[in-house]
Amino acid sequence: MTEDTVLDTTISEPSMMPDEVEMLLFALERSRAQFAWKCGGLDAAALSKPHPPSAMTLGGLLKHMALNEDWKTVQITGQRMVEPWTTVDWDAEPEWPWHSAADDPPEELYRLWREAAERSRKAVAALLADGGLDQPAKLPVESGETPNVRRFLVDLHDEYARHVGHADLFREAVDGLVGEDPPQP
Numbered sequence: 001m002t003e004d005t006v007l008d009t010t011i012s013e014p015s016m017m018p019d020e021v022e023m024l025l026f027a028l029e030r031s032r033a034q035f036a037w038k039c040g041g042l043d044a045a046a047l048s049k050p051h052p053p054s055a056m057t058l059g060g061l062l063k064h065m066a067l068n069e070d071w072k073t074v075q076i077t078g079q080r081m082v083e084p085w086t087t088v089d090w091d092a093e094p095e096w097p098w099h100s101a102a103d104d105p106p107e108e109l110y111r112l113w114r115e116a117a118e119r120s121r122k123a124v125a126a127l128l129a130d131g132g133l134d135q136p137a138k139l140p141v142e143s144g145e146t147p148n149v150r151r152f153l154v155d156l157h158d159e160y161a162r163h164v165g166h167a168d169l170f171r172e173a174v175d176g177l178v179g180e181d182p183p184q185p
Helices: 022-037 060-078 096-103 106-130 149-175
Strands: none
Touching: 022 106, 022 149, 060 096, 060 106, 060 149, 096 149, 106 149
């Protein structure tokens, strides 16, 4: 395990009387920490091991969640999408994050996810400091409606919640790692 393959799994408990923002951010950060724990510290073989009948891999999950982090950031801030997402031909390769992850070294997959999550954290912090959860996102969704920031954060948390379950099963199959929350210092 190299330093480049270790992900932050720290969970900071909310206060005993959290408001909505504190609780929502805690839930998202806890899911990120669980995801990081289940995906962290693995080599290329472990990250690219499929788990039939699914073709999903832990590496594919990392890249998929990096895309989700970046896309939600774009939607709520109106900022431009960053690489590697802008050069993908999404019409020709709609599943690109899932299958291209097999070609990426672990350090690249971990970096991609870490940086996307950090961009998302910074964007959310700035939005919360300047208008809170009720402000509308900068870009509408496919239906043409414009959800508020709260909706996007809940959607991002739901995406993690769904894939933490996958990562939990996949990681157990790789090396037997089980548990709900990562060990805390």
